[in-house]
Amino acid sequence: MRILNKAWLTCASTILLFVGISYGQQGTPDSAKPLAKNVKEKVPGESELDKAPLKVRAKPNPLVNDPDAAAAGRKLFGMHCAECHGESAEGTHRAPNLRDSEVQDAPPGAIFWVLTNGIVWHGMPVWSKLPEPQRWQLVTYIKSLGSESRSSTSH
Amino acid sequence: MLSRLSLGFLLFSVLAVLHSSRCSAQENPYIVAYDHYMEEPGSLEVEYFSTFGTQRGGNDFHAFWLEFEYGATAWWTTEFYLDAQTTFHDSTLFTGFRWENRFRPLKHEHFINPVIYIEYENTSGADKILKEIEGHDVEADNGDPNSIARHEHDHELEFKLLLSSTHKGWNFVENTIATKNLSNDPWEFGYALGASRPLKLKATPKRCNFCGENFIVGVEMYGGLGDRHSFGLKDTSHYLAPVAAWNLPSDWTLRISPGFGLNDNSHRFLLRWGLSREFSGFGDLVGHLFGARP
Numbered sequence: 001m002r003i004l005n006k007a008w009l010t011c012a013s014t015i016l017l018f019v020g021i022s023y024g025q026q027g028t029p030d031s032a033k034p035l036a037k038n039v040k041e042k043v044p045g046e047s048e049l050d051k052a053p054l055k056v057r058a059k060p061n062p063l064v065n066d067p068d069a070a071a072a073g074r075k076l077f078g079m080h081c082a083e084c085h086g087e088s089a090e091g092t093h094r095a096p097n098l099r100d101s102e103v104q105d106a107p108p109g110a111i112f113w114v115l116t117n118g119i120v121w122h123g124m125p126v127w128s129k130l131p132e133p134q135r136w137q138l139v140t141y142i143k144s145l146g147s148e149s150r151s152s153t154s155h
Numbered sequence: 156m157l158s159r160l161s162l163g164f165l166l167f168s169v170l171a172v173l174h175s176s177r178c179s180a181q182e183n184p185y186i187v188a189y190d191h192y193m194e195e196p197g198s199l200e201v202e203y204f205s206t207f208g209t210q211r212g213g214n215d216f217h218a219f220w221l222e223f224e225y226g227a228t229a230w231w232t233t234e235f236y237l238d239a240q241t242t243f244h245d246s247t248l249f250t251g252f253r254w255e256n257r258f259r260p261l262k263h264e265h266f267i268n269p270v271i272y273i274e275y276e277n278t279s280g281a282d283k284i285l286k287e288i289e290g291h292d293v294e295a296d297n298g299d300p301n302s303i304a305r306h307e308h309d310h311e312l313e314f315k316l317l318l319s320s321t322h323k324g325w326n327f328v329e330n331t332i333a334t335k336n337l338s339n340d341p342w343e344f345g346y347a348l349g350a351s352r353p354l355k356l357k358a359t360p361k362r363c364n365f366c367g368e369n370f371i372v373g374v375e376m377y378g379g380l381g382d383r384h385s386f387g388l389k390d391t392s393h394y395l396a397p398v399a400a401w402n403l404p405s406d407w408t409l410r411i412s413p414g415f416g417l418n419d420n421s422h423r424f425l426l427r428w429g430l431s432r433e434f435s436g437f438g439d440l441v442g443h444l445f446g447a448r449p
Contacts, residue, residue: 071360079404080181083195083435094197117263120229128264129181129192131324131356134368 049106052113059109061143063136073141076134080127089145095124104146111139182408184400186427187287188328188349188375191268191319193259194226197438202431204410206285208422213298216242218250218283225437230259240283246301251278251309253286257317264321272315272330280307285425287313289334290343290382291390293420310337324356326373341383349375351398362404371400375412378421392421406433 063069077089084095091097103111115135118126127135183190186204194200202222209215218240227233236253255274281304283297297304311334318329332345351373359366378393380386396414403409407430414425434440 068360072358075360075362076358118229120259120262123196123229125193125195125226125229126191126264128321129183129190129326131353131368133357137358 048114048119049102049110052107052110056113057107057109059112061108061112061136061139063133063140064108066137066140069137069140070144071141072134073137073139073144076130076138077141080130081138084124089142098142099145099148103142108136108139108143111142112136115139182371182400182402182410182431182433183326184351184371184373184398184410184412185328185349185375186398186410186412186429187285187377187396188330188347189257189270189272189315189317189319190326190328190349191259191270191317193229193257193270194224194232195433195435196226196229198226198433198435199437200224200431200433202429204284204429205427206283207426208283208285208297209424210297210422211294213300214243214245216240216283216297218285220284220286222431232257236286238278238282238284240281240301242281242283242301248279248281248301248305250282250284250305251276253278255313266320268319270317270319272313272317274311274313274315276309276311276313278309278311280304280309282309285422287332287334287345287347288377288379288392288394289313289332289345290379291385292345292379293390293392294416294422295420297422308338311335312337325350325352328375343382344380344386345378346380347375347377349373349398364403369402369404371402373398378417390420391418393417394421394425396425396427406435407431408433 077085078087081089084092085098086092086095089098091100096103112135114124115127115130115138117128118124120126127138130138183192200222202224203219204222205217205219207215207217218238220236220238222234222236224232224234234253234255234257236255238250238252239248240250241247253274253276255272258271258273260269260271280299281301313332313334315333316331320327326349328347328349330347332343332347334343334345336343351371353368354370354372355367358368363369374395374397376393376395378388379391381389381391393416394414395417396412398410398412401409410427410429410431412427414427416423416425
């Protein structure tokens with residue numbers, strides 16, 4: 001009986017811990033766009049692109065001419081990234097807008113580097129668990145968002 | 156107790172139905188070994204695992220456990236286990252709980268990536284999930300009837316150094332284990348090794364269940380390394396187990412692993428399988444329930 005009590009006590013403390021963490025760190029993504037604007041100054045995530053080593057920044061995207069890469073990247077984005085970055089990568093209170101010029105003007109190698117290494121101390125997980133070709137597919141999709149945005153602005 | 160467990164499971168099933176998650180898991184196939192990847196922050200993964208084991212000098216058994224794995228941050232994952240087992244021609248009983256925490260100390264990816272693992276476990280001698288093999292754990296330890304084994308209590312602190320590398324789609328893991336039973340037993344040691352790779356490295360553009368990228372296959376090997384007084388392979392058990400995971404786009408992951416004992420001290424055969432589902436945004440959901448504001 002003592003073991004059961006301890007088990008439920010520990011379970012309850014763990015749940016409380018979770019609640020505390022969640023309460024402290026997160027909220028409701030009611031209006032993603034304005035929040036993304038606010039978060040932009042606070043989250044140093046975007047500047048992480050500048051930290052990519054020169055050798056990696058210069059790495060070309062091997063899938064740049066692959067006609068399926070952006071579509072596959074879009075699927076992967078929906079599966080792994082949309083939860084934080086938003087369905088259309090417009091940003092949420094948890095992660096920045098990937099249509100921003102800072103991301104779109106960054107070399108593909110730098111985006112690949114951030115995907116691989118994550119921004120662990122600021123909440124972005126490491127995505128090296130996705131095989132390299134899948135990370136390049138994601139880079140292709142993310143870069144394609146820039147041309148989408150440009151074409152929608154010109155119309 | 157079982158009704159409480161059922162209630163908990165029902166609660167999570169309801170959450171699963173109500174909360175439509177958009178994040179899909181890319182889970183490794185290991186059941187014993189660990190890689191260096193943390194649970195995504197704010198995500199809760201609910202996992203059920205089973206181990207069927209043959210037993211010489213006793214009855215075969217089916218041990219099972221529930222895991223609740225939560226990504227507290229991108230560098231800290233915490234996990235709570237509830238263990239139970241059925242010994243055939245004997246009985247079914249709850250055998251204890253574990254609370255594990257994994258910490259990623261380094262900021263960036265490296266050739267070898269370390270993770271620090273700390274676990275407290277409060278189990279009975281009847282626990283047979285064999286989630287880790289350490290010290291002089293041998294098959295004969297699990298031969299006692301439940302009525303006797305349940306009276307032994309283990310309060311253990313377990314430390315692991317998890318090393319993991321990813322190269323060209325392959326993942327390699329090397330885990331070393333050090334366990335201290337808090338009732339004045341000596342430190343015990345163990346290991347787990349693993350390698351795995353997805354069947355296909357590139358993703359297909361369409362959502363699919365049977366694409367090669369959804370299947371990850373590999374192998375793991377684990378066993379004991381004795382204790383502080385008698386370190387080494389003498390009187391230890393070791394296993395080799397092919398592993399496979401099927402990551403479904405609907406966030407479910409299925410794992411299966413037939414394990415084979417490598418020496419006379421090992422169970423001859425262990426069949427493990429598991430089912431898990433990831434609930435992304437669980438932290439947000441809970442925060443919302445408690446009125447958190449962005």
